[in-house]
Amino acid sequence: MEKSLKSVAINYGMYLGAILSLLTVIGYGVSLDLFTQVWFGITFIILVIVVGILSVVQSKKLLGGFISFKNAFTSYFITLLVGAIISALINIIIFNVIDPDASIVLHEKIIESQVERLQSYNVPAEAIAETVEKMEAQGNMYSVGNILQSIIWQLAGFSVIGLIVAAAMKKNPPSSE
Template sequence: MEKSIKSSSINYGLYLGLFLSTITVLFYAVNLEMLTKWWLGIILFLVILIFGIVSTAKSKSLLGGFISFKQAFSSYFITIAIGFILSTAVSVLLFNVIDPEAAEILKENVIEASRQMMENFGAPQSEIDKAIAEMADQNQFAIGNQLKSVAFQLIFYAVIGLIVALSMKKKDPNVA
């Protein structure tokens, strides 16, 4: 991977991590309950996707409009991975070191939101109780759980990255 596109991907990853971390810290400071809203997840999904696509497009531009599948995927994935790792580090620091009580409040909010959603979908009370008990036993902000979450998110976004790379690749006709 060329140094210029690698550097560009790293920069976009840092911007993404800074954006995600800022959202976490901002909602932590303003209204912790906002971090449990479903629409925030959709907005963040779209922002993450846009960062990955823009990073890939920038790399393609840096290469004169031609990019291989590998270069396109690498550009996308480096951006996403750095963004997630930085954001996760901030979350671990915030909810495990700085304010562990906030993690408990968030956990309670997530449990209540899940209960309401399951009731709205007409889930049987026994299933609701079982799901709530499982959530109550877990610490979603534990470092191990955060690392698992990052791994699953990276796999999910890597699949999307394969599609982005496939759509962005363009072979230089002057190269054999």
């Protein structure tokens, strides 16, 4: 059964990776400005959480309606890991191989949108300048190193959500006495 649980999680991870990659390709093909929109980023976050939950639900069904905390979290985490790796590979291919200039343009657009957002919140000019300086110091957000670092942070953040999902979804079989 353990192998089946992992295959379910891997399949959902591939679905997640395909969906995230499709959104990335659409954003790249339609307008890089999409990447600066808050709703676009929130869409990615919601998709990751929903597909992770679906993976746990499917794993629970596979196990006869019962799933341990460990198996629920494992299903969620494997789904997240596979999806994040696929998405990262697509980002690396698009922004480092196919069109490296797009990553530079996108970096500038993200800084501009951040400045506009901070100005709309009446943040002092010194704080905005400091934020811009930090963003410029980070370099290209879509460099291979930054993408790999992003995967680590995403795994950490979404794992917290995965722990909550696993706790909510776990259901142990009744003990036979």
